[in-house]
Amino acid sequence: MNSAAGTLVQVRGVDKVFRRGSEEIHVLGGLDLDVPAGEMLALMGPSGSGKSTLLNLIGGLDRPTRGSIEVGDQRIDQLKDRRLAAWRARHVGLVFQFYNLLPVLSAARNVELPLLLTHLSRKELQRHVATALDIVGLENRSRHYPRQLSGGEQQRVGIARAIVTDPTLLLCDEPIGDLDRASSDGILDLLQGLNERQGKTVILVTHDPLAAQRAGRILHLDKGRLEEAPTA
Numbered sequence: 001m002n003s004a005a006g007t008l009v010q011v012r013g014v015d016k017v018f019r020r021g022s023e024e025i026h027v028l029g030g031l032d033l034d035v036p037a038g039e040m041l042a043l044m045g046p047s048g049s050g051k052s053t054l055l056n057l058i059g060g061l062d063r064p065t066r067g068s069i070e071v072g073d074q075r076i077d078q079l080k081d082r083r084l085a086a087w088r089a090r091h092v093g094l095v096f097q098f099y100n101l102l103p104v105l106s107a108a109r110n111v112e113l114p115l116l117l118t119h120l121s122r123k124e125l126q127r128h129v130a131t132a133l134d135i136v137g138l139e140n141r142s143r144h145y146p147r148q149l150s151g152g153e154q155q156r157v158g159i160a161r162a163i164v165t166d167p168t169l170l171l172c173d174e175p176i177g178d179l180d181r182a183s184s185d186g187i188l189d190l191l192q193g194l195n196e197r198q199g200k201t202v203i204l205v206t207h208d209p210l211a212a213q214r215a216g217r218i219l220h221l222d223k224g225r226l227e228e229a230p231t232a
Contacts, residue, residue, distance in 0.1 A: 008168070008201050009035035009058055014067030016053055027053050029224035031067070040195040040202040042215035044229070049221045051205045052173050058203065059171045060088040072168065089117055093162030097174040099154045101146040108133065108142040111160045118165075132160040135198075136190060152183030159190060163200070170194065172204045176211055188214050 011033040018025040027050040035041055035058075043051045056062040057069055060076045069077045071091065079087060101110045111129045120128065133139045136156040146154055155175060162170060172191065176184035192214050194200040204215060212218045218229040 006036045007034050008037040008039075008072060009033065009203075010068075010070040011054075011058070012068045012070075014054075014057065014064045014069065016050065016057065016062075017065045026224070028057075028064075031224060031226065033219075033226060035201065035203065037201055038195070038199050039217065040192065040215045041204065042212035042218045043203065043205045043221055044207065044209075044212050044218060045221035047207075050224065051221050054221065055171050055173055055203060055205050059092045059094060059169065060084050061094075089114065090165065091168040093165065093167035093170045095155070095158050095162045095170065095172040095175045097177040099146070099151075099158045099178075101154055101157060103146050106143050106145055107138060107149065107157045107160075110146070110157055111164050114161060114165050128164050129160075132164040133157075135163065135194075136160045150183065151179050152186055155179065155183070155187050156190065159187070159194075163194065168201065170200050170202045172202065174205055174207070176206070176208060184208070184211065 011031060014028055014031045015026070016028040018027060031054070033054075043054065045051050053062070057064055058071070060079075064077055067077070068075060074087060076084060076087060108129050111132050112125060115125050115128060130139065130142070133142050136159050138153060138156050138160065141149065141153060146157070149157065170191070175191070176187050179187065188211055191202055191204065195202045204211065206212055219226045220229055
């Protein structure tokens with residue numbers, strides 16, 4: 001656990017600058033953030049405010065230009081590429097807006113993908129996949145292909161894939177952005193359940209105020225600054 005009692009994610013003085021030719025685009029500037037273990041946090045803000053950039057930095061998908069990012073006892077901004085990839089595979093579950101399922105693989109095979117980097121036996125691997133699909137309510141759809149599933153079901157497969165390694169962090173980037181309201185509510189129920197009943201730390205990037213209200217805390221990101229918003 002992080003040196004700050006109960007803190008899982010600690011972001012300190014993080015800048016992120018993208019370069020486009022000779023132009024510098026400053027997305028984040030001197031940003032600080034603490035995320036307690038077991039929290040469900042919603043990040044909101046206008047398009048281009050840096051929400052997804054911050055999520056990618058916390059998940060080790062990108063590196064800060066300056067500043068530090070600590071998850072647990074690990075300074076992930078200091079890890080070499082191979083160690084960072086190994087850390088990410090073990091500790092981070094990612095849920096995207098557009099599912100990113102491979103159409104030629106069944107639901108079970110899609111969920112299985114993160115486990116292929118492990119040393120699990122075939123029997124253990126199948127047990128992990130079955131458990132993840134059971135958690136998201138798709139144990140009877142394991143042999144179906146993405147084209148045979150609704151949008152909400154495809155996203156549930158995406159969530160099962162994200163949790164199959166029992167990650168420390170579940171990072172969700174607009175996970176209901178492509179779904180209707182009923183399907184969205186089902187996905188939010190699932191994420192909330194993973195947080196409340198299984199103790200998963202969830203960081204949710206969303207434009208949807210109703211989705212954000214499911215979180216225990218809402219932060220607005222704009223012009224590189226985070227401000228706390230009241231929850232219902």
